[in-house]
Amino acid sequence: MTILNKATCLAVLLSGALAVGAQAETTIRIGTVLAPDDPMGQGLDKFAAEVADATGGEVNIEVFHNSQLGDTTEMLDQARAGAGVGTVTDVARLSEFVPSLAIMSAPFLFDTYEDADTFAQSDAYLGWGDELEEKAGLVMLASNWYQGPRHALTQMPVTGPADLDGVRMRTIGAPVWIETIRAMGAEPTPIAWGEVYSALQLGTIDAAEAQPTAIKGAKLYEVIKNVTKTGHIQLVTALVVSADAWNELSDEHKQIVRDLAVENGRYASGLTIELGEKALEDVAASGVTISEVDLAPFKEAVAPVYEMLNLTSEADMVREVLAK
Structure with a gap:
């Protein structure tokens, strides 16, 4: 093999490696209609930092506050269209696709946040989440982001x-x-x-x-x-993302992101309870x-x-x- 051919092969291999690296890095933009100092905003910022750390920067969460990506309905529409977008939404909005999900916003049903968190981890509820992905192209990462009593x-x-x-x-x-x-x-x-x-x-x-x-x-x-x-x-909300963006992640990264979504949902909810009376x-x-x-x-x-x-x-x- 000539020096020129060797150089050409090396260039091809390097470009292929760069392409693989680029494909492995996924960015998901998470928007919220709330202010950065709201418990949901603080929880999302913490979630983004921990996802980047846990995945070595291969999954990048960018957070946009104060309706920068639009109203909640607009962000859901973007996600359903395949954009790498997600949001924190009241679960009742998702009942358009899976009617049973409306129960999370039913009046005077959950007495405490702990009750809602428990039900959000139940097999029945998670089954509705699977149905949502099939019907609407939306993935619920966690449904325990509590925003407080209305x-x-x-x-x-x-x-x-x-x-x-x-x-x-x-x-x-x-x-x-x-x-x-x-x-x-x-x-x-x-x-x-x-x-x-x-x-x-x-x-x-x-x-x-x-x-x-x-x-x-x-x-x-x-x-x-x-x-x-x-x-x-009781406003119990869900962190949802585009199924198209979600399916770009490896199984390992999906588990990391889900676990951190639940963990930071509890963190943000704790802030909600702590800061609500103040x-x-x-x-x-x-x-x-x-x-x-x-x-x-x-x-x-x-x-x-x-x-x-x-x-x-x-x-x-x-x-x-x-x-x-």
């Missing part, structure tokens, strides 16, 4: 469902959310999270519902007067009235939602898993 944010005091009659309340545009808010007495009005502040400021909507850390993070205390602690839905204290200090309320009338009002949305068997499964 409370009613209004201009007028609320003591019961009757006080919400005719009130246009922003909520998430999934059936279980819409029907829960309607059953509570308000008029559900789905709009993007990033538009809630201006919609309240301009009077396009009368009210909203959100968890304590998000009330503070989005500065909604500037445009509402009352927070009523209804806790009607957030409400800060909201109260701004002049907003924080009120406790008798939950019995609200629980009675939303009870028909389960049968309306065919979620009674799923609710029974939750109770069975939790032995309640």
Whole structure:
């Protein structure tokens, strides 16, 4: 073999090695509508750093806060289209593809975060995750990212469902959310999270519902007067990514990423619980009235939602898993 031929062969081998190396490095962009200092944002940043460390930089997670990649629905659409994108989403949005998933956002179902975390690791729930990948091209890495209890944010005091009659309340545009808010007495009005502040400021909507850390993070205390602690839905969210991007990973890297997603879901959830009450204290200090309320009338009002949305068997499964 001549020197020229040897040099040519070496160049081909080197280019092939570089190509293999390039293929082994995968970047997934994770977006959130929340601020960087929100517990979800802090959890995602920690998750990204630990994935890079555990995979030797072969899996790169880039985190985008404050709706930089769009609203949650837009990010899910990007992921379904095959882009290397993921997001933290309320699981009810995914019930469009797997109706049973709506149970994670059902009203007054989970008493504690630990209950939701336990059910999210159950065989029944993980089976719905497999179904989601098949039907929607989305992979749920972990469904234990807890954002806190949703409370009613209004201009007028609320003591019961009757006080919400005719009130246009922003909520998430999934059936279980819409029907829960309607059953509570308000008029559900789905709009993007990033538009809630201006919609309240301009009077396009009368009210909203959100968890304590998000009330503070989005500065909604500037445009509402009352927070009523209804806790009607425990916002348990899922970290989901494009199946196309996911399937670029080796089996070893998939296991690492899944394990770290669950671990950091618990970390972020711990921050949510820790910072939630402090957030409400800060909201109260701004002049907003924080009120406790008798939950019995609200629980009675939303009870028909389960049968309306065919979620009674799923609710029974939750109770069975939790032995309640």
